[in-house]
Amino acid sequence: MGADAHRAIEAVWRIESARLIAGLARLVGDVGVAEDLAQDALVAALETWPEAGVPDNPGAWLMATAKHRALDQLRRGPMLDRKHAELGRDLEERQERAVSDIETAADDDFGDDMLRLIFTACHPVLATEARVALTLRLLGGLTTAEIARAFLVPEPTVAQRIVRAKRTLREARVPVEAPRGADRAARLASVLEVLYLVFNEGYSATGGEDWVRPALAEDALRLGRILAELATEEPEVHGLVALMELQASRLGARVGPAGEPVLLQDQDRARWDQLLIRRGLAALERAEALEARGGFALGPYALQAEIAACHARARAVEDTDWTRITALYDALAQLAPSPVVELNRAVAYAMAFGPAAGLEIADRLVDDPALARYHLLPAVRADFLAKLGRYREALAETEKAAALATNAREKQLLVDRAAGLAVRL
Amino acid sequence: MRFMMLVIPKGYEKAGAGFAPPVELVARMAKFNESLTKAGVLLALDGLHPPAVSQRVVFGGGRPKVVDGPFAEAREVIGGYWMIQVKSREEALEWARRAPMLDGDQIEVRQVQEMSDFPPEVQQAARGGS
Amino acid sequence: MRFMAIVPAGGGSEEGKLPPPELFAAMGRFNGAMAKAGVLMSAEGLAPSARGARIRYEGGTTTVRDGPFTESKELIAGFWILQVKSKDEAVAWLRQAPFGGGVEVELREIQEMDDLPPEIRKAVGR
Numbered sequence: 001m002g003a004d005a006h007r008a009i010e011a012v013w014r015i016e017s018a019r020l021i022a023g024l025a026r027l028v029g030d031v032g033v034a035e036d037l038a039q040d041a042l043v044a045a046l047e048t049w050p051e052a053g054v055p056d057n058p059g060a061w062l063m064a065t066a067k068h069r070a071l072d073q074l075r076r077g078p079m080l081d082r083k084h085a086e087l088g089r090d091l092e093e094r095q096e097r098a099v100s101d102i103e104t105a106a107d108d109d110f111g112d113d114m115l116r117l118i119f120t121a122c123h124p125v126l127a128t129e130a131r132v133a134l135t136l137r138l139l140g141g142l143t144t145a146e147i148a149r150a151f152l153v154p155e156p157t158v159a160q161r162i163v164r165a166k167r168t169l170r171e172a173r174v175p176v177e178a179p180r181g182a183d184r185a186a187r188l189a190s191v192l193e194v195l196y197l198v199f200n201e202g203y204s205a206t207g208g209e210d211w212v213r214p215a216l217a218e219d220a221l222r223l224g225r226i227l228a229e230l231a232t233e234e235p236e237v238h239g240l241v242a243l244m245e246l247q248a249s250r251l252g253a254r255v256g257p258a259g260e261p262v263l264l265q266d267q268d269r270a271r272w273d274q275l276l277i278r279r280g281l282a283a284l285e286r287a288e289a290l291e292a293r294g295g296f297a298l299g300p301y302a303l304q305a306e307i308a309a310c311h312a313r314a315r316a317v318e319d320t321d322w323t324r325i326t327a328l329y330d331a332l333a334q335l336a337p338s339p340v341v342e343l344n345r346a347v348a349y350a351m352a353f354g355p356a357a358g359l360e361i362a363d364r365l366v367d368d369p370a371l372a373r374y375h376l377l378p379a380v381r382a383d384f385l386a387k388l389g390r391y392r393e394a395l396a397e398t399e400k401a402a403a404l405a406t407n408a409r410e411k412q413l414l415v416d417r418a419a420g421l422a423v424r425l
Numbered sequence: 426m427r428f429m430m431l432v433i434p435k436g437y438e439k440a441g442a443g444f445a446p447p448v449e450l451v452a453r454m455a456k457f458n459e460s461l462t463k464a465g466v467l468l469a470l471d472g473l474h475p476p477a478v479s480q481r482v483v484f485g486g487g488r489p490k491v492v493d494g495p496f497a498e499a500r501e502v503i504g505g506y507w508m509i510q511v512k513s514r515e516e517a518l519e520w521a522r523r524a525p526m527l528d529g530d531q532i533e534v535r536q537v538q539e540m541s542d543f544p545p546e547v548q549q550a551a552r553g554g555s
Numbered sequence: 556m557r558f559m560a561i562v563p564a565g566g567g568s569e570e571g572k573l574p575p576p577e578l579f580a581a582m583g584r585f586n587g588a589m590a591k592a593g594v595l596m597s598a599e600g601l602a603p604s605a606r607g608a609r610i611r612y613e614g615g616t617t618t619v620r621d622g623p624f625t626e627s628k629e630l631i632a633g634f635w636i637l638q639v640k641s642k643d644e645a646v647a648w649l650r651q652a653p654f655g656g657g658v659e660v661e662l663r664e665i666q667e668m669d670d671l672p673p674e675i676r677k678a679v680g681r
Contacts, residue, residue, distance in 0.1 A: 007513070007515045008515050008518075008519070010513070010515065011513055011515035011516040011518070011519045012519055014511075014512055014513075014516050015464065015516065015519060015520070111463075215512075218510055221465070221510075222464075222465035222466065222510065223465065224465070225462075225465035226463065226464065226465040229462060229463045229465075230463075252539065252540050252541070255541070256548075257545035257546070257548040257549045258545055268552045268583075268587075269587075269590060269591075270583065270586050270587035270590040270591075270595075271540065271552075272590075274590070274595060274596045274597060275468060275469055275508070275596065275597055276468075278596070279468070315590065315591050315593065316591065429599075429601060431631065433609075445671065445672050445675055446675070448674050448675060448678050451675050451678040451679060452678040452679075454679075455678060455679045469597075471557070471559070471636075471665045471666065472665070472666040473559055473663040473664070473665060473666065474663060474664040474665070474666055474670070476661075476663070478664065479661060479662055479663045479664070480642070480646065480661075480662045481659045481660065481661050481662065482560075482646060482649045482650060482652075482659070482660045482662060483658075483659045484652070484654040484655065484656060484657070484658045484659070484660070485655075485656035485657060485658075486656055488650065489649070489650045489654075491646055498628075499629065500627075500628065500629065501627060501629050502629065503561070503631070503663070505666075514606075514608075518608055518610065518619060521608075521610045522610060522617045522619075526612035527612065528612060528613050528614060529611075529612070529613065530611075530612045531609050531610060531611050531612070532609070532610045532612075533604070533607060533608070533609050533624070533631075534607055534608045534609070534610065535601040535602060535604065535606075535607040535631070536601065536602040536606055536607070537599045537600070537601060537602075538599070538600040538601065538602055543573070544573075546576060547573060547576065547579055550576040550577075550579040550580045550583065551579045551580065551582065551583040552583055
């Protein structure tokens with residue numbers, strides 16, 4: 001089969017696969033079975049489309065094909081339709097019912113199906129890395145190899161993670177449903193956590209040779225945008241999308257010509273993507289309007305987006321409203337305290353009120369076990385110490401930071417900085 | 426990867442100042458735009474007023490001159506665009522195939538260059554903000 | 556008001572030839588000035604049409620043709636999108652673009668919702 005035809009079919013797959021899997025997952029009540037059926041449909045497409053051409057409505061063709069397979073399997077053999085098993089009917093009746101469901105099922109509002117799939121893939125019964133792998137696979141359409149490369153783990157490890165995740169969902173009898181009511185907030189937080197984790201890995205890689213991996217950040221942004229269209233009334237969804245759009249706007253400026261990291265204060269702001277900034281500010285407005293409607297304050301993602309917006313609005317670094325940023329970090333520290341938030345708060349205070357103010361906050365974090373191996377704590381302290389003229393201490397902290405850094409580019413940046421400080425002693 | 430889908434509507438070079446597309450097409454267009462948004466791939470879209478009300482800024486020694494449209498020799502003019510973010514050229518083409526166009530219309534699909542596509546010395550030279 | 560300023564192909568752009576570093580630097584400064592003034596919304600270059608494609612719509616079907624589109628005299632190499640108070644302001648900015656002789660930049664006004672007739676806005680849902 002021609003490479004061209006193969007690539008065209010792959011492109012159709014990338015557009016249709018999530019929706020296909022989502023629809024099937026609702027029908028059969030199991031994401032693993034849904035993915036298998038979807039893959040079967042893909043195989044059929046790869047067999048027939050090169051000759052017959054891509055059909056006018058490829059999504060409908062794939063769904064019809066997958067449904068046929070589902071019916072075949074039901075009629076022939078053991079059935080994995082859990083939701084009917086739960087009702088305790090006898091096998092034949094269960095099979096008849098399932099067949100009838102699948103035959104008559106309308107292609108439901110795909111929005112609902114996608115929401116069901118997202119919530120299921122991000123179910124808290126799964127470990128974080130399992131949620132990430134399953135989400136990228138079922139919703140992002142990434143191959144096992146792509147996921148493995150993104151997180152710098154071996155391919156078989158990712159494959160196993162996905163297999164086990166599907167099994168865990170099945171054994172825990174997790175229904176393919178979008179939660180409502182009391183459950184929803186926590187479940188949504190789980191989804192947002194997965195998306196932001198993936199985004200961050202692309203924005204600020206924790207390992208490997210590259211400082212940024214734009215494709216991964218784009219994957220997360222795309223999933224976030226999809227979610228924003230599905231869960232339109234959820235302010236923190238828009239808050240997260242706002243944060244990602246605004247941070248992504250800086251991706252082009254974050255890396256220098258030789259692949260070296262360029263810090264925020266040194267970035268060429270003309271290279272910030274104004275289109276993404278506009279999108280981010282619009283999403284933030286949406287989040288604010290939704291919270292205001294309910295009489296609520298901004299949630300943590302929206303707050304972080306507000307901080308990013310402060311930077312985005314500053315056309316030159318000296319125009320940055322650091323005082324506002326300190327206020328936002330104060331609010332964030334109240335709402336969603338964490339050592340990392342506290343460290344960022346220290347940086348903001350230093351910028352607004354001088355390095356001593358920042359150091360005072362950062363010093364309180366020195367004994368926090370959560371930050372014991374976090375390279376940015378000594379790096380930030382080093383920056384304050386240097387600004388206060390305490391170069392010997394600054395050098396020691398920079399060397400400590402360099403030793404802790406796990407990303408090669410970041411490490412090099414810190415090593416270079418240490419060399420610069422050593423010269424001043 | 427980012428791509429521009431540049432719409433070249435048949436005959437737009439002759440469109441007058443008050444040109445408006447047929448309502449039926451606009452409705453289909455709105456649905457298509459929505460599908461791009463729901464898929465999370467849409468970055469931006471715009472329609473452009475026809476060349477009849479456009480200008481050209483002509484460079485060539487001294488102060489650039491401004492000439493008003495329309496331009497008699499124009500053949501294929503852009504009526505609008507989408508900018509999308511997708512994983513491959515084929516995905517961009519697949520989206521373009523799904524756009525609601527009229528007979529004789531074309532869409533030109535072109536990849537947007539990223540700064541990181543250029544060699545380091547060019548990237549360095551292009552730093553203009555600081 | 557928003558305008559799209561279209562830079563035509565030429566000067567080797569279709570052959571993938573990069574402009575000299577001085578021009579890149581001048582362009583960087585030009586974009587930087589527009590960004591600082593808050594008028595720059597977008598500034599993008601497009602890969603040569605050889606890497607592009609054209610899709611033609613006819614009788615309900617589509618045909619795809621790979622570039623380059625050598626017969627076309629109106630290929631695009633890049634564009635800016637500017638947000639300004641008036642056409643004159645857009646022109647004033649564009650005059651400062653670091654182009655040499657023989658370049659003609661087309662300035663097209665972007666349609667805003669308000670520009671469209673009511674029945675169209677209704678169809679779009681605004």
